[in-house]
Amino acid sequence: MALPPQSKSGETIRIGLLGAGNVGAQVAKTLVEERELISARVGTPVKLVGVAVRDPEAPRDWRIPGELLTTDAEALVDQSDLVIELIGGNEPAGALIEQALRRGSAVVTGNKALLASRGTELNAIAADTGALLRYEASVGGAIPILRPIEESLSGDRITKVMGIVNGTTNYILDQMDTTGAAFDDALDEAQKLGYAESDPTADVAGLDAAAKAAILGTLAFHAPFSFDDVYCEGITEVTQDDIEAAAASGYVIKLLAIAEKHTQGQEPGVVLRVHPTLLPRTHPLASVRGAFNAVFVVAENAGELMFYGQGAGGRPTSSAIMGDVVAVARRLRAPVPESPTISSEVHLPPLPIEKATTQYYIDMEVADKEGVIAEIARVLADHHVSIESMRQPGSVTIEGEVEDSENGAKVQVVTHIASEKDLHETVQELRGLDVVKTVISVLRVEVKK
Ligand SMILES: NC(=O)c1ccc[n+]([C@@H]2O[C@H](COP(=O)([O-])OP(=O)(O)OC[C@H]3O[C@@H](n4cnc5c(N)ncnc54)[C@H](O)[C@@H]3O)[C@@H](O)[C@H]2O)c1
Numbered sequence: 001m002a003l004p005p006q007s008k009s010g011e012t013i014r015i016g017l018l019g020a021g022n023v024g025a026q027v028a029k030t031l032v033e034e035r036e037l038i039s040a041r042v043g044t045p046v047k048l049v050g051v052a053v054r055d056p057e058a059p060r061d062w063r064i065p066g067e068l069l070t071t072d073a074e075a076l077v078d079q080s081d082l083v084i085e086l087i088g089g090n091e092p093a094g095a096l097i098e099q100a101l102r103r104g105s106a107v108v109t110g111n112k113a114l115l116a117s118r119g120t121e122l123n124a125i126a127a128d129t130g131a132l133l134r135y136e137a138s139v140g141g142a143i144p145i146l147r148p149i150e151e152s153l154s155g156d157r158i159t160k161v162m163g164i165v166n167g168t169t170n171y172i173l174d175q176m177d178t179t180g181a182a183f184d185d186a187l188d189e190a191q192k193l194g195y196a197e198s199d200p201t202a203d204v205a206g207l208d209a210a211a212k213a214a215i216l217g218t219l220a221f222h223a224p225f226s227f228d229d230v231y232c233e234g235i236t237e238v239t240q241d242d243i244e245a246a247a248a249s250g251y252v253i254k255l256l257a258i259a260e261k262h263t264q265g266q267e268p269g270v271v272l273r274v275h276p277t278l279l280p281r282t283h284p285l286a287s288v289r290g291a292f293n294a295v296f297v298v299a300e301n302a303g304e305l306m307f308y309g310q311g312a313g314g315r316p317t318s319s320a321i322m323g324d325v326v327a328v329a330r331r332l333r334a335p336v337p338e339s340p341t342i343s344s345e346v347h348l349p350p351l352p353i354e355k356a357t358t359q360y361y362i363d364m365e366v367a368d369k370e371g372v373i374a375e376i377a378r379v380l381a382d383h384h385v386s387i388e389s390m391r392q393p394g395s396v397t398i399e400g401e402v403e404d405s406e407n408g409a410k411v412q413v414v415t416h417i418a419s420e421k422d423l424h425e426t427v428q429e430l431r432g433l434d435v436v437k438t439v440i441s442v443l444r445v446e447v448k449k
């Protein structure tokens with residue numbers, strides 16, 4: 001088993017920073033202004049030896065001393081014992097991380113997009129050369145979530161990880177819910193506040209959360225999952241009407257990432273999914289506001305755990321980066337062998353979304369005539385889907401049972417838990433009914449942690 005290489009420059013650990021945007025500029029500031037404190041925490045002097053940027057003249061949140069700036073990232077990697085990658089995206093970030101790992105340098109990154117596509121390969125290169133690779137900032141921003149899963153829970157069996165892991169979309173949905181802000185205005189604001197990815201499509205289409213689901217699933221279940229294993233729906237289809245209809249029924253809409261182990265009645269495996277989800281307003285995740293994130297972890301012996309904190313933004317994210325920097329710098333000072341991330345004992349394949357069990361909320365515009373409710377109820381029963389509640393806006397809520405009613409031309413049904421396959425087929429059949437004019441929206445519901 002390869003040992004992490006020791007610092008090659010005698011006592012001082014040389015740190016190279018790649019990228020000085022929202023997060024990188026904050027990390028540069030801490031490394032320069034808090035150098036003594038960080039060195040004391042490591043137990044060995046650390047020194048920021050360079051910051052690779054695309055444009056040395058670009059305005060930054062913190063003015064980086066000119067002598068540190070370089071546009072030659074490859075040369076900086078070659079001079080560094082520890083590389084912090086905060087450029088983002090696949091290239092050149094991937095090639096630079098690979099270059100660092102192959103020469104045995106430690107790497108700290110927040111690049112979830114890259115980890116969700118090439119994480120297994122990069123971890124293998126690190127294992128081969130003994131280099132250290134850490135990425136706590138890649139999920140949940142400032143929240144310590146990966147290390148608790150990898151270390152604190154390594155003696156337990158995790159069964160489910162579920163959470164709000166994208167600050168931008170939580171900010172947008174929260175603004176739409178609480179102030180009635182328009183989607184585009186809330187997204188603009190999230191970009192200004194430094195929460196969004198450089199291409200915010202990654203946030204609103206759910207891709208950023210899907211990358212995080214793959215990383216969480218890999219660490220929680222000791223099996224390699226990639227971005228392609230995650231079923232993904234973003235928030236672009238969520239309308240103000242959906243949010244208001246949800247609110248009227250006591251729900252809030254959140255984008256959730258869920259990785260859940262399925263063992264009963266089927267081949268064991270893990271369903272990984274990201275989609276807008278209705279949560280009762282009393283659910284702990286319903287109170288996660290703005291760009292905050294929260295992750296539930298359920299383990300066989302530990303039971304339920306919840307991790308909460310700032311999920312995005314340059315300064316909070318720099319905290320997670322610096323935590324990894326101190327952790328790996330300590331290991332460079334006193335090398336110990338790395339333990340495997342992926343256990344060879346366990347093989348849990350990714351399962352398709354059809355294998356998930358969930359609840360649906362179905363909002364329909366229906367014909368205003370007798371027998372409509374009975375017909376809808378029959379379709380659900382035919383697919384073995386039972387009804388938790390049925391509501392006709394403007395009339396009374398009918399809970400637990402179905403009654404014929406002629407009030408209003410909208411019907412909103414929340415089902416009990418059923419298989420995704422049965423629920424999907426139910427909606428398909430409802431769409432075909434003469435009495436159903438339109439299925440306005442279909443959202444999944446989580447009532448339990
Ligand atoms: N912003 C957040 O809240 C947050 C939170 C967690 C993780 N992350 C991740 O951290 C990384 C950085 O995020 P950010 O918000 O700081 O992004 P950003 O877009 O603000 O910063 C990236 C910087 O890299 C620079 N860059 C691009 N190509 C370069 C090159 N070839 N050499 C040197 N510099 C180059 C860009 O000019 C930009 O200044 C991303 O992987 C992101 O997913 C961000």
Ligand SMILES: N[C@@H](CCO)C(=O)O
Pocket residue numbers: 138139140141165166167168169195196197203208311312313
């Ligand atoms: N764009 C990401 C940054 C944090 O990973 C978000 O909004 O959560």
Ligand code: NA
Pocket residue numbers: 136137138139140141142143144145146320
């Ligand atoms: Na984190």
